[in-house]
Amino acid sequence: METLFVSKDAQLKRRENTLFLTANGASKPYPVEKIRHIVMLSEAKMNSRLLCLCGRHGIRISVFDYYGYFKGAFEPVDQSPSGRVKLEQSRCILDDKTKMAIAREIVRGAAHNMQANLLYYRYRSVDELNIPICQMDRHIDKIGKTESCDELMGVEGNLHQIYYGAWKLIDPALDFGKRIRRPPNNPVNCLISFLNQMTYTVVRHEIFKTHLDQSLSWLHSPSSSRASLSLDLAELFKPLFTDALIFKMVRKGMLRDNWFNQKDGVCLLSETGRKHVAMHFSTRLEEKLKGRTYREWMYKEALNLERHVMGIYEYESFKRKI
Template identity: 35%
Template sequence: MKRSFYLFNPGLMERKDNTLKFTPISIDEQGNETKQPSRFIPIEDVAVLYAFGSLKANSSLYNFLGQRDVPVHFFDYYENYTGSFMPRAGLLSGKALLAQAKTYQSSKKRVELARKFIQGAAWNMVMNLNYYNRRGKELEGQIAEMKEFAQTLPEAKTVEEVMGTEGNIRRIYYSAFDIVLDDFKFGSRTKQPPENEVNALVSFGNMMCYTETLRAIHQTQLNPTISFLHKPGERRYSLCLDISEIFKPIIVDRVIFKVLNKHVLQKSHFDWKLNSCLLNDKGKKIFVAAMEERYNETFRHRSLGRNVSYRHLIKLECYKLLKDILGIEEYKPFKMYW
């Protein structure tokens, strides 16, 4: 089975015959580079590459990755997503592209889809808090406030109003983190840079969810640059932001609660530099492993009547959206029911 590979160390990636050869490079304080023993990665095992360290490569490698439909996602030192190498889309459809653009240009349809994305996200956030409320965390107040704001979504007439309601819901939701978490404090949401451990995990996890959503979109006929909730812009895959809103509570937040409350991640797994807090290399590996475990976890899907993984669930959401855009079936966001 193909899987994700995470490259945390700087190194050289090459094509060697019909496989990948990765040579880690260590750099001392004077900037001198030393090559470490190489590792061979069978291309048949690779679904996607995540590069967190400096990656040296040439066009021959990217031609090979493109032929094998393997994307590469890049992150900077501060764990921010900076871009991707995406193979040529194999499911191009002029009909789907025109329908997606037409849907965006219809203010009524765009607002309708934007509302649905936030309705799904709000529902899943409430379900997260319900889960911990049943375990004695006393979250009734936050749950009631979030439901009250969510009930106003059908009245939103513009995307800006939808985004405003989403901001209120998420503000209340994040305020509940300090109750859910036992030993860590979230405080307010800070992004660039994150100012504490929980903010660091939220930012890192959201970026992972964003790139996984991009991968799912790439496997459909959707165009990742045409979005409905977030404003399309230059050099960004804004549709990933739309769809990932639904899955951040289900995947990212559940993983954060688990690794912190079960002490899988501790303060020693974070580094503080220049008023910023980031996962160190060991912490990244632990969190990535927990995210991969969540992606591969399966549950019984009510509509399909079979078990599906959370990774496959994101792809199913993309197909549901595509069906709505093509006028086949109305889109209904995934809502967690446990």
């Protein structure tokens, strides 16, 4: 278990060289050699001794707020910084031609993986999906003609609009209306926001294992977020984690009323809901595809970008087999 998801109020303590998590009066030890990432989804208490232990063993702590949004992290000192990689990454981004080539490839990968989700259900006799799939094809054809990231993001926005609009064809219960983020207004919008943040957080963790600079990105503006590179790569994996998990939970009737707190047009996950959703996310993260877990595919994606900026080979984004 590389990532520990803490979904209830807890206290983290250090006892010698072991991490102890106390919740509901019970304590459980976690060997620091097996943990590399702690995701705090609820309130927690910890002290500097615990942080020093995490820093020494390269353990990141990611913190979510009450609304289910990632707000910050305790990050260990970079164990193997590489000025050469950061320099080449900067050059790659400052060159408009090189930057756009990578940005287009990221959007192509994201569009491919969104289409793969729709094609999965079309192959299972949901023929109505032919129309949105063809509409997405027309926008995918525009990706190679874009000349700026703003134009490319516009194409991506149109792709998402068609894609989200097709969800109701898969199952009427997936019809969540307009995409509303802050704050979400219904259970499906709530799950999209929360799981997108979870995906972003894990992608961020996997990028940290490489020499890439998280603040230098190709698709999203580097000034929009400190870890904007994570926003780039998360686009590729959201269809596999956020969307596929929502399809599964909704279509199998797994959602329960006590998973959500709904009041005055705002819908948030309860502690129970966070616990169950995090459990399904964690399970998905360790599932294997072509001999690698999805977590390992995230790391490989970041590594492929690093190799691209170093001129080892051309970057090709992760695309789920259709």
